[in-house]
Amino acid sequence: MIKLILSDMDGTLLDENGQLPPGFDDMMAELRQKGVIFGAASGRQYYSLLDTFPSYKDEFLFLAENGTMVMYQGKELFSRPLRKSYAFQVLEAGLKLPDIFSVYCGKKDAYILESQKKPEYLAELEKYYTHNSPVRDFREVEDEVIKVSLYDKTGHANTTIYPHMKEFQGRMQVVRSSDYWVDIMGFGINKGIALQQVQRKLRISPMECAVFGDYLNDLEIMSSAYYSFAMANAHHKIKEVARFETASNQESGVLKGIRRLIDEGLI
Secondary structure, three states, X not given: OOOEEEEOHHHHHOXXXXXXXXXXXXHHHHHHXXXXXXXXXXXXXXXXXXXXXXXXXXXXXXXXXXXXXXXXXXXXXXXXXXXXXXXXXXXXXXXXXXXXXXXEEEOOOEEEEHHHOOHHHHHHHHHHOOOEEXXXXXXXXXXXXXEXXXXXXXXXXXXXXXXXXXXXXXXXXXXXXXXXXXXXXXXXXXXXXHHHHHHHHHOOOHHHXXXXXXXXXXXXXXXXOOEEEEEOOOOHHHHHHOOEEEOOXXXXXXXXXXXXXXXXXXX
């Protein structure tokens, strides 16, 4: 029987307007009655996830920042900070790229440069990093760094950012989180590794887990749970590795996938 369900957020659980699907609270109540833990597995900041789920902050599992920080019932379950010297190398490389926005993702806050505090960046920042602070220099930040995020407002991060970050692959984990964002984390950490840590700590097996995702930063988590679902709108590589498929995020695909599991007696 399934004990844990994790869903990506953007392009997966949330619709095109960033809203939760109709009937979400009713489904959560049903899962609660059945003793199933629900959680968000996202590239988003932990505090951003709390702002999306204020009623569930002491209930849900939050696998935030692409798995570099995992919180459960208000307590840290697992984290994987990035070496600061490595983070500064990435940030310096990012600052050399024209029209690319950089975010120092810390445990306590997200930090941006005052020189980059522009409306076209801030609107996007607020979607994923609701708690953020401007600084004059990233080196003045007194906070652990768990991820560096780089943003291209044109939606061509695959060509404007990713090729310039590939030099760090091997020492660090470089992943395309969307057409707009590239994330750089400590080597050997991703959503899949974070889920494995959760499974060990909560004594839950892969056969007792279901996951939902749509983009490349969901690749590894698909192999860490038996019931892996690709959204109808998912990247083709996600569909290749997922065992199951559900409707798109615009059609409440996560809730439909969970209902399928309930109807099949797996929950």
